[in-house]
Amino acid sequence: MSDNGLSRRQYLSTVGGTAVTVSLAGCFGGGGGDGGATEITxxxxxxxxxxxxxxxxxLVGFDIDLLEAVVDETDYTLxxxxxxxxxxLIPALxxxxxxxxxxxxTINDERDETIDFTDPYYSSNQAIVVREDGDFxxxxxxxxxGRPIGAQKGTTGESTVQSELIEPGNLDESNYNSYGNYVLAVEDLQNGNIDAVVIDEPVAQTFAAQRPVTIAFTYETGExxxxxxxxxxxxxxxxLNDGLSTVRDGNTYQDLTNKWFGQQ
Known part of the structure; x- marks a missing residue:
């Protein structure tokens, strides 16, 4: 993991789903319980x-804990x-x-045409995951x-399959399988319906620790x-950037990386 503190602009120099409501709240709604703080969803x-x-x-995870910690350092209420x-997600936003x-x-030029991003908070590459007991x-x-490959819809993994395999003619589009989430992709891999999944490296490491799959190699993307x-x-x-900076400067960020990724 890289803790480089790049701003979004410095870094850039280098619909179809159904929402499941967890907690209803008007976006940028009126005063919350914290002395009239603006509520966000x-x-x-x-x-x-x-x-x-x-x-x-x-709902749990690194992003969940991190955003909640960041918002706690602001005048907003989650x-x-x-x-x-x-x-x-982007249409919902x-x-x-x-x-x-x-x-x-991932912060990239295509998404930046539609939305903005905070400063980066985590760095990653893409990993290629295969069955642990397979011969591939x-x-x-x-x-x-020529192999059946999977990735999640709208992710950098899917973009990597498109740009590195399908567009150069190294993979027929019929061999690419897209999924609503990576759990479904890895399950299809385990069941032998596909031979590999292209996925962010830290997520691949989590699946490899919990399921009979392994990382075959890492493709560097510097995301x-x-x-x-x-x-x-x-x-x-x-x-949010100020809150993220405060969380990084204290022990909270390192505590969360240790909690969700092990010692860094």
């Missing part, structure tokens, strides 16, 4: 452990969370159904040619995750 996409997932019906498929996205979302052991992207916010919400974005 966060959106995420469970099925991306350890960033966001469901345990015994409860009124609740709503759950979406990943590809529906721009339609003002939620006020911030916390979902392991790819060592590079070219080894995936940075940020919280997604609406364009023009500059005051809110600055508040």
């Amino acid at each position: 966060a959106g995420t996409a469970p099925g991306f452990p350890p960033f966001e997932m469901k345990q015994d019906g409860e 009124a609740g969370w709503e759950e979406f498929e990943f590809k529906s 721009t339609n003002e159904n939620i006020d911030v996205v916390a979902a392991g979302m 052991s790819p060592e590079s992207m070219s080894d995936l040619s 940075n995750f940020g919280f997604g916010v609406r364009e023009g919400d500059d005051e809110f974005t600055q508040a």
